[in-house]
């Protein structure tokens with residue numbers, strides 16, 4: 156299948172959150188101007204042929220911090236270089252802030268049709284503790300602004316197992332999302348990376364332990380389901396017909412091109428990535444000369460690891476189609492004790508993890524691949 160997915164990394168944030176290790180720098184206007192030019196230049200240099208794009212995803216960082224005019228220029232550049240299908244999904248990650256309504260109207264006019272809003276919590280104390288710049292009222296204002304402009308496809312991010320978060324906090328946030336009309340939710344357990352302010356300050360000692368994290372996760376899965384959000388991936392939930400098309404391609408092990416510092420690609424059968432170095436990206440005459448090789452992609456092990464993140468898991472039929480000669484017997488054998496433990500379901504159609512299996516996904520998938 157030809158590559159029809161493009162990821163653009165926008166490496167700017169208004170302020171760094173203390174738990175985050177995504178690649179981003181301060182949203183300095185002159186740097187953002189230079190970056191916009193550099194990405195437009197990268198489009199012209201891209202040594203890959205893509206099919207007209209079915210999905211375009213602006214991730215970060217905080218893409219909305221780039222501002223509506225720069226983002227619209229980038230999307231125009233994407234359209235002229237690669238082509239965008241008329242029914243494409245075009246997503247921009249946003250954070251609530253006072254400039255957002257103006258940005259959103261530029262995005263809507265430019266052809267963006269899906270927003271992913273970094274809500275994280277609806278509790279102002281939790282938001283302050285997480286170092287977020289917005290309040291719950293700011294989230295409401297951002298959602299209202301999005302609807303006013305014309306957006307109807309909205310995804311909200313929620314963080315689970317943060318210090319002091321109770322199950323009723325999760326329930327309240329879930330009901331907020333449903334009442335706000337979000338069609339898609341992403342819910343991630345707070346993971347404290349060592350090389351962040353939270354990591355250095357030992358904040359993990361204030362976070363729920365493994366049992367508490369499991370309770371938070373399984374409660375969230377349950378309450379989302381009750382509100383009509385079906386789990387379709389470890390951390391993602393959607394109302395019928397509203398899964399994230401772009402992200403689904405990652406888990407289905409399909410090819411995509413990523414552009415920008417720290418962006419990863421799977422294209423031409425190879426995994427590659429740009430270094431986490433904005434200055435290097437800006438200064439490089441040939442942006443794609445910066446790409447580092449990360450080995451071949453799409454083998455059986457990788458396919459299983461990615462597909463088993465999805466609730467639908469893998470089917471024997473798809474495995475046989477993608478890997479001619481594939482023998483399911485060893486996998487079925489290894490799955491037997493895990494199925495007895497309630498961690499997965501292995502039947503005549505295929506194999507998929509249960510919500511309890513998702514909680515231990517790394518070790519469950521590791522057992523299957525041994």
Ligand code: SF4
Nearest residue numbers: 168171172175215216
């Ligand atoms: S806004 Fe998002 S990308 Fe930026 S620092 Fe916070 S969590 Fe990280």
